Amino acid sequence: MVNWEKAAQPAKAARAALSYEVIATAAVEVADSQGLDAVTMRKVAEHIGAGTMSLYRYVDSRDDLITLMVDRVSAEAIAPPPTGDWRADLTEAAHRIRQVTLRHPWLARHALNAEDFGPGTLAMTESTLALLDGHGLDTGDMLDAWRTLLSFVQGHAFAEARRHEARQRRADESETGAPGPSFLDKAAESGEYPLSTRALREAPRPTDPRDTFDRRLGHVLDGLAQAFFERDRR
C-alpha cells in the first residue's frame, strides 16, 4: 500500500532527483496521452529520464503508482466553498467531477473506493460534504446524499469516458481495416430489440453532452431535494 505520510513529506535527502510529485505527474501524462496500458514502469521512468528501478524507491508496485495517480487527479475535482445555494453548489461539484473524468478517462477503470483514501480523494470528499453541511442533515443523511450523487456522477461520467476511449480505439483500428457494420446495426435489421434500436439510434447526438449530463443530474437533485431539503414543505 501507498505510504501517504511519506508521499506528503517533501524529500529525505537534498540530492534526491526523483520525488512523488515528479513520478505521479509523469505517470498521469503518459496515461492521458497514451492510455493506462502505456503506464509501464519503463515508460514512466524513461519519460522523466530515470532508470526503471528507481521508481521503486517511491512506489511499491505498479498498482501503487496507479493509486497515487488516482489520488492526485482527484484533487483536481475539489469543489469550491459553499455559497448557501445547495443546488447550485452540488451542480458545480458534479460538473467538476465529470470534467476531471473526461480529462483523465483512465479514471473510469480505477475510481476511488472508500478503502484507500489518500489526501487528494479525502480533500475532494471533504469539499463535497461541506456543500451538504448546514442544511439540517444528520450524518447518515449526508452520507446518503453524497453517495447517491457521487454514484450517479461517476456512473455517468465513466460511461462517457469509456465511450470516448472506444471511439478513439475504433478510429485507430479503422485506419488499417474496414469498419464494417456493428452488431447493433445487424440487430436493428432483425427487429429483435425494437426499443434499444430506437433509443440508441434515433437520438444519437441531439445536443451537447454536457447539457445531457446536466439534465439527468437535475433529476437526481430533484430526488435529493424531495428527501432532504424540502421536508418542511411536506
Next chain:
Amino acid sequence: MVNWEKAAQPAKAARAALSYEVIATAAVEVADSQGLDAVTMRKVAEHIGAGTMSLYRYVDSRDDLITLMVDRVSAEAIAPPPTGDWRADLTEAAHRIRQVTLRHPWLARHALNAEDFGPGTLAMTESTLALLDGHGLDTGDMLDAWRTLLSFVQGHAFAEARRHEARQRRADESETGAPGPSFLDKAAESGEYPLSTRALREAPRPTDPRDTFDRRLGHVLDGLAQAFFERDRR
C-alpha cells in the same frame, strides 16, 4: 473486435472441441474465483484442458475475451417483463444489476459502454427499456430515464464491488504483515477533514448494504417520478 454473429452460431465443424460457450464460461469462472488479473490466456486454456493458442481460434485477443465475458454476464441481469407498476419494476431491475455486479466484481473495471453492445448487453438494455415503455415517455425521455437510473446503479454497485475487492486484498496482505493505521485514521486525528471523518467512521455498518442501496435508489426514482411519471399531477 468480437464477431458477435460468429459467436452466436453453434459451431462450424462437428469435431470442434472448443466453443465460445466453453471459453467464456471458463474465463468467467477464473475471474470470479481468482480475480480479473488471473484471466490469462494460459490459465483459461488450462482450466478447460486446452492449449493456450487454441483460444485464438475464437477470440482475437485477451481484450476481446473480456468483452465476451462482460456481455455474457450482462445477460444475467435481464429484467423480468413489466407488470405495470413502473417503480416496482425499476427497483427489481436495479437490484438485479447490483447483484450481478457483486457476484462478478471484476465488472466494475470493464462495464458496458454503448459502443460494443453484444447480444447480452443488448438484451439487458431492451428488458430495462421495456419497463419504461407505455407510460407516455418519448424516445428522448426513455433514454434519459434509463441512463440516469443505470448510471446511479452502476456507480453504486461498482463502488460496492471495489470495496469488497479491496477488503479482500487487505485480508490477504494482513496474513503476512501488520495492518497499521490507514491514512484515514491519521487524518481523523489531525482534524483536517472533520466532515469526512464523521461521515466515514461514525456510521460504518449501520444496516444491510442492500437496504442502503435501496434507500438511495429510492431518491433517484423519486427524481424520475417527478420528471416523467407525475407530470399530470403538477
Next chain:
DNA sequence: GGGCGTCGCGTACGACGTACGCGTTGAGTA
C-alpha cells in the same frame, strides 16, 4: 481418393513487473 477448409496447438519472441544487490552521495558525528 484427392483436395481443402477447419481446428488444435507447439514454439518462440518481445515486453512486462519486479527481486536483488551494487556503487555513490552527502549529512551527521566525533
Next chain:
DNA sequence: TACTCAACGCGTACGTCGTACGCGACGCCC
C-alpha cells in the same frame, strides 16, 4: 577533518505475459 551510514539511483536477471507464425490432423465435398 575523517568516518559512518542511511538514502538514493539503477543495472542485471528471472519468471510470466500476450500473441505471431506455421505445422499436422481431421472430415467434408467432388
